Amino acid sequence: MSNTISPKSNQMPVGSVQCENTSLNLLKANDFVAKAIRDRLTDICVINICSSPGSGKTTLMQETGKRLGQDLNIAVLVGDPETERDAIRMREVGINALQIVTGGMCHIEAQMILQALDHINLENVDLLFIENVGNLVCPAAFDLGEDYRVTLLAATEGDDKPKKYPRMFLTSELMVVSKADLLPYVPFSVDAVTKDAREVNPNLDVISISSLKGDGVDEWCNWLKERVAAKKAAASVSE
Ligand SMILES: Nc1nc2c(ncn2[C@@H]2O[C@H](COP(=O)(O)OP(=O)(O)O)[C@@H](O)[C@H]2O)c(=O)[nH]1
Numbered sequence: 001m002s003n004t005i006s007p008k009s010n011q012m013p014v015g016s017v018q019c020e021n022t023s024l025n026l027l028k029a030n031d032f033v034a035k036a037i038r039d040r041l042t043d044i045c046v047i048n049i050c051s052s053p054g055s056g057k058t059t060l061m062q063e064t065g066k067r068l069g070q071d072l073n074i075a076v077l078v079g080d081p082e083t084e085r086d087a088i089r090m091r092e093v094g095i096n097a098l099q100i101v102t103g104g105m106c107h108i109e110a111q112m113i114l115q116a117l118d119h120i121n122l123e124n125v126d127l128l129f130i131e132n133v134g135n136l137v138c139p140a141a142f143d144l145g146e147d148y149r150v151t152l153l154a155a156t157e158g159d160d161k162p163k164k165y166p167r168m169f170l171t172s173e174l175m176v177v178s179k180a181d182l183l184p185y186v187p188f189s190v191d192a193v194t195k196d197a198r199e200v201n202p203n204l205d206v207i208s209i210s211s212l213k214g215d216g217v218d219e220w221c222n223w224l225k226e227r228v229a230a231k232k233a234a235a236s237v238s239e
């Protein structure tokens with residue numbers, strides 16, 4: 001008997017085939033489910049909101065609901081490792097929200113969204129937000145069937161993040177610099193962060209927002225309204 005013990009994580013069940021890149025294959029399964037979500041939500045604009053914990057995702061959703069709730073029918077699926085707190089916060093401002101408790105997992109996977117779709121009323125919904133679990137790493141790898149991915153980066157987090165967590169910014173259509181009201185008090189350059197982020201992703205849109213004071217919220221709402229309209233137009237052409 002050999003006295004070299006292989007790590008448990010490398011042990012394969014008898015008869016299984018060793019794959020060169022297991023994570024790549026797992027992501028293929030996720031992508032298959034993401035396509036099923038896209039095929040189902042043909043006339044709802046789906047936006048996946050990502051950021052570190054505490055960057056202001058829920059607060060921005062609340063503000064968006066208050067501003068756009070009259071014009072658009074908005075629903076939110078919100079992921080957290082524990083508690084229903086964020087869904088409760090959204091409901092307090094009248095947003096139709098369902099919490100996905102991931103049970104400790106650090107990101108949402110497409111399968112969780114597909115299952116959640118059966119438990120939220122999406123009749124006449126124009127805009128579906130997915131508030132991802134706070135994390136700038138893992139959520140970048142999981143397509144959730146969204147039309148657009150938006151990453152928030154708070155002024156208090158430091159302007160070095162796009163180069164440190166490039167995949168999150170590479171896979172996003174918009175970077176929101178959040179908590180812009182705190183910019184005068186912290187060493188954070190919007191120009192420098194925009195330059196770094198666009199070196200990672202030249203097509204990235206950038207909006208600075210203070211959900212607390214209201215700066216940039218109109219620009220954000222217009223960004224959303226344009227995309228909801230584009231999704232509806234595309235859906236009516238393919239009918
Ligand atoms: N100064 C400031 N604080 C904010 C702003 N938006 C959110 N916050 C605060 O940041 C904290 C985290 O916000 P939350 O929306 O829960 O972040 P999430 O974890 O990304 O959903 C809360 O204490 C919010 O009140 C903002 O625009 N400016």
Ligand SMILES: [Mg+2]
Nearest residue numbers: 057058086131
């Ligand atoms: Mg939140």
